[in-house]
Amino acid sequence: MKLLTANFVQCSVKACSATPKCFPLHFDQQTADVPLELAHEDVDFSPEFVYNMLPRIDWPALTTTARELGNNMLPETKPEIENPNAPEHEQLLRDLHTLLLETQIIQGSMRCENCGHIYFIRDSIPNFLLPGHLVQ
């Protein structure tokens, strides 16, 4: 699972979706059976692609996720960029590219702050199924 995906998902439990605590899920408590494993996977860099992603990003949630995964490099507030090809922005866009698109969470777990439910990631695939709640 790419790190960016943590910005798009929340707890599956219906009762949690009404509370702000369902997002983001937290990486701060990992278990011994599925220890956190990160990997770097090369992706072609395009400044425009990263630039176009920015409006979609919930910045406070992203900084939380990055910090829990050991990255303290992000600015406190979302950077304002007018021209993605301006040389002064290149480093920042490259750093975001590496963090959001090239960081693979191979395995680990995510915790809902509201209900405490733990969602596991294995083989890079997060599992959000709640078997008791499927359509029958």
Add this chain to the structure above:
Amino acid sequence: MFPTPSTSHADYDKVYEPSEDTFLFLDLLQEELPFLQRRFSDLSILGSPLVLELGSGSGVVVTFFHNHILPDALFLGTDINPEACKTALETSKVNNGTRYFDVLRTNICDSLRPNSIDVLLFNPPYVPADTLGSYESSVKSGDWLDFALLGGEDGMRITNVVLDQLDNIMSRERGVAYILFCFRNKPDEVSQAMRAKGWTVTKIGERKVRWEILSILRFEKE
């Protein structure tokens, strides 16, 4: 005709094999190209569109969409079948890859942030049947293919859940959903019911396949 992505690595004993319904989806998406390009031409305020294939199976539809329709979008797939999840990731990789694609194992699209999806693609389990796939028996047997086709009463059990949630799934500003139906799903009744709820519904095409008539409806919120 745009080429169909390769899925030669897929094991069709475990994952839904691209079939007539899948190919109708690919053909009609190709015809939707001008509509979609127009809709997502200005990204300056809302950013790149987020495209989700629900029940992505082999991943052939979402990969086709990336390769030929909106290459610069962000992509997600969901499936209940763990083998399908792995296969879809592989399908994307072996067909040029994407900058951003992830597959979530989940029910429908539970766990996605509300109102975040700009394009939804859904080829559902639409075949009328007495039952649906059963989680417990699939865990036991390792066979998840019942989930690919069995749609319960009118073949609409899963699709109805998606239609009920559509308002909560789709982005308010530019959401557009494509859902496939067979004749016995009563797509005309679905259109009427969804129009009454404020959706603009367009049949983008249909095709006779043996004794079945498959069609795809496009849903946009006004």
